[in-house]
Amino acid sequence: MISNYLKLAWRILSRRKFFTFISLFGISFTLGILMTTLSFLQSELGTNAPLSKKNDFIYMDFIALEKSFYDTLTIVDTVMKDGIAVYDTTYKYDEVGTATNQSEFNHNIIQEYLTDLSAAEEMTMFSSSNEYNVFVNGVKLSIDILLSDANYLKIFDHPILEGRVFDEQEVENGEQVIVIANKLAAEYFGRDKEVVGEEMFIDGKTYKVIGVFEHKGKIVPFVSPDAVSPYTTRDFSTVDNFYFDSFETMYVKKKGVDASILKEEIKARAANIPLDHPDNKYDYTEVVLKPKTYNEMYAQAIYYESEPEKSYGIMKWVLIGLMTFFTVLPTLNLINLNVSRILDRSSEIGVRKAFGAHDGNIIMQFIIENIVQTILGGLIGFLIAFGLIKIINSGGYLGSSVLTFNAKFFVYSIIVTLVFGILSGFLPAYKMSRLQIVKALKENKL
Amino acid sequence: MIKLNNIKKVYRTKTIETTALNNIDLHVPKGEFLSIMGPSGCGKSTLLNIIGLLDEPSGGNIIVDGKEVKNFNSKALAKFRNQKLGFIFQSFHLIPDLNVIDNVELPLLYRKISAKERRNLAANALESVGLANRKSHFPNQLSGGQKQRVAIARAIVGQPEIILADEPTGNLDSVMGDEVMAILSKLNKENNTTIIMVTHDERMAKKTHRLIRLYDGSQVA
Incomplete structure (x- = not known):
């Protein structure tokens, strides 16, 4: 039965070319935009490296x-x-x-008063956005170095491509070691591999490269620095305030703790x-x-908002509202299109019911048709999203954020596509399945 | 086989009440070829639709194959139609997006039959109406007579005990009409299929076992 519905769906789509074009045009653009938005949310707020513990x-x-x-x-x-x-x-x-x-x-405030919390599994402190300009072969390179304790590269799990991260001893000794992003390695050394052991000259200091991590572009600066070095390499002689300097903290709460x-x-x-x-x-x-x-x-x-919870509450509802709006509008449009398409086939429904189809058969048939159509639209939408993401990434239109394709994104996209297909197909299918046979046959458009 | 007792059909709008069928009593035994005649609007098609369980009467009861259908829910009605009834319509009602053999297979889709068996049964039905060589054609590639023969193949593919034909020759010229009548008569004789046919054509009606006439929703002969 299902294979027959699939075959019929394909026939309908290939025989009613104009309608198919109009539908696919709407579906693919809607899904393409939704997928690009999903990719952005997934890249920025998903639990992927380096934010697996986010x-x-x-x-x-x-x-x-x-x-x-x-x-x-x-x-x-x-x-x-x-x-x-x-x-x-x-x-x-x-x-x-x-x-x-x-x-x-x-x-010092962090170390003295804000460590050893019973609800925290681990923590790190870091100073981000320390920008230094260096010249490599006469070309100016701006490097953003994050200064941290030894925990930063454990909590933010940047994939290590080569070498290692620095340990507590190296932090304590103030050793001038540095772990750099592959992007910086390519810019500084002209290659993104086999740079461990090399030296970098930054701001009058010599750093020894001990590791390379994969650069994942994010909007938040402390999540995707160009390089990470022990905070003890910094000169603290100019810090003259007991309370203030440039350090931030990130805690990881214990599992099961609110x-x-x-x-x-x-x-x-x-x-x-x-x-x-x-x-x-x-x-x-x-x-x-x-x-x-x-x-x-x-x-x-x-x-x-001064209270972060309030900011999050507002943003969450704005985001849900926008996503719903941009999903519901095209869904309503597709429902409308589907109603007129199915209405055009009301005498077919009459014939099918006369020969033994019950309401469930009719609903199933039209939902499968719609899902086939939406999956096709989804595939085209996927290509559109792919193109958009390439354009956004290469043009740097979202700052340092790099949008990505990954398995989760693919799964979310399939879910969005199916939900879209079922939602926009069910209502018209249900409505048409309730058609009285005699009325449906009288339409006689066969 | 089919018993109608005191069947009424009334169409109501806010202002008008129209009686389409008025106290029809009818008994059609198994194997009978019955024709229904009458002027346009006299209720012939309404009666056929009610016998075919495509429409509900406003009053009275229907017994088909010993079963009172009033108590059937929509799923049971669908199953009953699928297994016991076959329909032939004046304007063929073939699905344009399906080719000939897929159109013929349609009633079998709603039965638990394998795709291969469906194909075989549909091919046999097409052969019995002389259209074995038109399997892959689409309805718009066929003549009126061929379309009606495909519709007959679709009606008989599930081997129903009753065939309901609503002016099956109405859109055909006399030669093609005769061909269609010949197929129906053969079905009735060889398979003992009960056939109820609505027609305007006295000549066709004479070829059936019995003729009833309707006038203004009532049986007059």
């Missing part, structure tokens, strides 16, 4: 010192007293404003950070920490 991440990019200002408020009102208007003055002591000073962490528990544990640590330090020149009264999940961080960067 769902367990809790990130913190700043420490804030806050204080509130209080003053006496004078409120003057007019009231009637014995028939005469008189002033009524009240006084209130209340908050009139707040002051906040915030920046990335001094690494993110909110780790967040609360981190927030509670704020009370341990002293405020009676001379660097607290403006007498701030409170230390505030705002840990957030990776998705919350991403959402906050797009739509800022």
